[in-house]
Amino acid sequence: MSLIQEKVKQAVGLLAEFDIDLWLTFTRESAINGDPTLVFLAPGPVTWHSAFLVGRDGRTRAIVGLYDQKTIEDAAAYDGVTGYVKSFKEPLQEYVKAVAPAKIGINFSEGSEICDGLTHGLYLTLLATLTEIGMEGRLVSAEKVVSALRERKTAAEIADIKAAVKRTEAIFRKVAKFIVPGRTEAEIAAFMSAEVKRRKLAPAWDPATCPAVFSGPETAGAHYAPTARRIERGHVLNMDFGVKVNGYCSDLQRTFYVLGEGETDAPDEVKRGFATIVEAVEAARRAMKPGVQGVAVDAIARKIITDAGYAEFPHALGHQVGRFPHDGTALLGPAWEKYTQKPYQALEEGMVFTIEPRLTVPGRGVVTIEDMVLVTKRGAAWLSKPQKDLILIQ
């Protein structure tokens, strides 16, 4: 079964669970401004206004421009595909009238960007289209359906993520031998990018910051491109990196210590910082199971860091991973306004999360680990081989 067939089928079940009669994904020129959900509904971009309709009763329909019709038909995921030339309105109105749904779920959400694929202009167009048939009052957010569709990973999705993790770990092992004092952050990043290319993989995010490489104290912080700063002895180096396999991402961070002249191990303050991070990651993982809220998991790790005397990390403890490195709605995050309601979503079986606390060791650099776990019935299982030891650079 293809991804699209599998996801359309999964959606039907979710509609019953979340009490929505008809799920309507509405998009146009999706290469410009596409709904991130479209990848589960169509094998490629669509051009003119397009509607993908999945009913609670299992009936499905796509209404697309004439030139996209055959491509969508080939996906063999819909009972029918309507190809129009002049207007999507009549076929859409006709179909919705026939289904007569009490609740029509559409892809918008204030709290979850991944469920917020409908643009405001398209919302207005859809509202006007449904008002003409007296159904404007039936629109509801499909957030719960879209979230679950992305978050409850199928075996195939988990296999792809595991493959992406394995390849990321292999490249981290390889670059550990390339890091030597005097090399620049940018050179290290270029080495890894070449490995990505050589293995015919794609970086998991914007190649300007994938990998991100930070060495020593006073780095720019996350999401910044690698610089011409040279690796120095006695500094901590950390990297954030991931790849994509079949469209599914990994997202891992590793911390290295560049041994000073004559040193055979990291100094105590670096070891203590690293041990604190390892403890925080493991405590968080042990707290994760279906039903728990992310805000509680975040608090456990955050407290370990602050109790040890470090400043709290200025971001969430962990996020979901899927087709995007930041995916899904539920978040292992603090109750900060920008995170909306995401930290209060209960964890569910099949979710894939990162755990990534950080702290600064003054004069040395930033210590951070990011490992990935799968939420199972019995708790969170490692998807990556968790970093338990500092990687020492001679």
Next chain:
Amino acid sequence: MSLIQEKVKQAVGLLAEFDIDLWLTFTRESAINGDPTLVFLAPGPVTWHSAFLVGRDGRTRAIVGLYDQKTIEDAAAYDGVTGYVKSFKEPLQEYVKAVAPAKIGINFSEGSEICDGLTHGLYLTLLATLTEIGMEGRLVSAEKVVSALRERKTAAEIADIKAAVKRTEAIFRKVAKFIVPGRTEAEIAAFMSAEVKRRKLAPAWDPATCPAVFSGPETAGAHYAPTARRIERGHVLNMDFGVKVNGYCSDLQRTFYVLGEGETDAPDEVKRGFATIVEAVEAARRAMKPGVQGVAVDAIARKIITDAGYAEFPHALGHQVGRFPHDGTALLGPAWEKYTQKPYQALEEGMVFTIEPRLTVPGRGVVTIEDMVLVTKRGAAWLSKPQKDLILIQ
């Protein structure tokens, strides 16, 4: 001056022209669901809720998550960059209150997808944020500003498009020697994709259909992936193809005729169809100048095709090209509902359009030319070397 510096400066002038006091681009996790306008405002994706503010008085500000702050500062396009940790709300409200704009333009549009970058969920968030400071009634669509920013191409943008056109033409010339009866559409596409790669270019759109290759009668129509259909003598072959240079696209179509055994020229019905297309393209081009509506240009080409006894083409005559192969708002299109008001926008100096009528020659295939023009004060100037002759395959 960088693209971002140039476009922010250009935007200031557009705000006065279109009577908007403050232009506010609001986005989050832009790698997932980004506003297509962001590329003119930031050097890469942003993560947390981010606001880019350009004032009619020339004052500018970016409000972004802490981890994006340094990247945006490096772009040196804003008077100030605020990096926040917990909430974008307070810094945004404070800045907007200080500016006290009568009209706040935001990126939504029913009629123009390229100006419709704000998601509905983010619109609701922004509305609530501005309601708290009593400014919710000041929101207007920034469509005219965003359109003009994309459509009035700078010299640098035109140079990139010209370079993309040149490279596309070179690959078309090369593939003409590769096409022989018996080769499949997919093989021809693969040859072109390899040329794209070899020249370190990127395809202008989804590589599954860039190039699109259609041979003989009863093809799937535009936007369909190349198939295992073999090139046959006596058939017409057409291809749709473009590349990107510095983020700017080309989009060209060429028609080939595969000579039958003993033929030295195409048969009369193919020549007549091709001549009709050439005539339609040239008549449309001659009609294009600033102030003319696209609907009038479309009608001229459409009438030439139907007067010659062919069915009208089921799409617009031409679209703008820019950072996307389908870009801008103004369209050379018919008054069909799905095209909204786009065909009624007046052409302006600096717009780049395709002209791409098509017709079917029964039993032979689809004849179509797509060439590109730049609207100048004195009319439309070719950006591509227009196809005037069928390319004959021995």
